[in-house]
Amino acid sequence: MPPLTESLAATCQQRFHLRWGHLHDPHVRALAWLLDSPDLLDPAAPQWSGQVASLTAPLPPATVAWLAALDQAPEPLHDYLAIQPFTRLGRYAERLMAFYFTAQGILRAHGVQVRSAANETIGEFDFLLQQGEELLHWEFAVKLYLLEPTGAGQAADYFVGPNLADTLGNKMHKIFSRQLMLSQHPAAQSCLPQPVARAQALLKGWLFYHRHADEAFAAQGISAGHCRGFWCELAEVGSLDVQRALILPRLRWLAPVSVAPQETLDRDGLRAALEEHFTHDSMPQLVALLQDDGEAAIEIARGFIVPDDWRARAEHRVLRPRAIAGA
Template sequence: MAAGASELTRLVDRFDDVAVRDLAWLLFAPDLLREGDAPLARPFDSPQERDATLAWLNALDASPQSLQSLHEHTRNPRFTRLGIYAESLLGYFLAHGPAARLIAANVPLRLQRRTIGECDFLLETANDVRLHWELAVKFYLHIGNGDASRAARLSDYVGPNLQDRFDLKHARLVTHQLALTSRTEFATLGFEGPWRAQLFIKGRLFYHGLVGERIDPAPEIGACHLRGWWLTASEWRDARARASDASGDERAWVVQPRLAWLASRRLDASDAESLIAESDAIRTRLETTVAPTMIAAYLRDEAGNWTEESRGFIVPDDWPERARAFAASAP
């Protein structure tokens, strides 16, 4: 029951509160992996639960006072743990929403006083099915090796800071995290089963080029996964110059802090005009970036509203070479 990219945008845009928008994105965004590659979580057992969840989100958006702790996350520039924020969102839904019932969260497993893992969520559906969910929200850039004839592999998708890779994360989730509730150590904790382990995996994959390469993704990846683009700082400078020469390009470019990587944000007219006025300074800063930076481009529609057109990463000019070396280190 996940939404496609355009449907997801329409669904999320009905909400004003930032945390409600992010929660709706988390619940309705397409999975990064395809069905069958791993057992995938489904937030709703039925169309009725889906409709009830939308009604619940509408009510929460109208009166979001109970989301204070989540709001504090998004407003605190020192809080950058996107995974913890996503866990808080999903935990809130399971504890207060109209679908599955939360039994426990962040359940540690220990062997001889050493922590060997932690179950993200234990829950029970309306049909009395007990589920173990492992949550992952990932953002990877596709690098490849320049050989268009070679099929994409999970190892071609690397984290922007080159400290993570999709094949490594996939193996950890499937072989270790999903197996936690079948271990002897879990059986001693007293959570009556049986438990069905599932992967709740969302995010976005970024492809080279301003419109994103339309390559065939790795076979494990969901066909409807969310896409973005990436360019080197020099490529972005040249693309911006061509766009301005061709059409007097008027876009508002927004640097996305980590906690804004989920749902799109609203951009009002005054914010947009300020960003356009500062566009030269923003462009100069990004052209000399020393670390990958996510940005979003906003365009003004016929009604005068600013809507997100695309999302991508600007990376340093030496990043692709380092990224290919990191991808090539896969077995």
């Protein structure tokens, strides 16, 4: 592994291990990544009109010390999370952030549903935060998208979810045209302790590019320093440079991992596990590539392994909305 560095060229994994390698609890590590990882969207990009939120960077020393102490005694966080076997990644990340905002003393409300007089759900406030005298509405999301290469990635619609259920473009449209407007709805007024001063979106995540793509590429509006990974088809796994690997369960998709070497797979074990998975399930698998670092194996790269027909299905997913729009 190259020397750990804080340079702009360093990977997200390198920066994370340098800053947070002393943390051991996986949930505390996930929280540290949420607080310290690069934003997915560039707050200064003109198309966001100042509606992209960003956390303080670098984290204040008090927060760094708080995370270290939490790692030594993580039981309050575990109790707060109330982890269930099939917890959705987004809800898990929201709970982590709610725990942090509560500890900071700025959380006014979390997950407040707004309903009409007919009891229909109009929307939900992810976070209502107190900043001085002002009340802020923050929409929060953690997303992982793969760049479908046929459109050269110039539009957010070419970033598709691994299960092809959504695109970055769809997510942005929903957040900026609907969710951030929620406080202006008449039905929301009874849910608010005071008028909302600003509504913003905080997005964290990873974007994945085909393993032969230009690593310097960044789409418009995306943070240039965002966390990156690769994707490849199952047939390409044999050409990966694999010393050790780990297929990541969904709740380990946030922070770069550090695990005991005996938990890992070699190249043959990885391929066998993936082939077995794809015999009955088409969901891409997120794999961490690891390297020995003393008594642990630490993540140096990550990528989605997709079934061999995924590229064609992803192209259809991207082009279908355009065909409908042009009809």
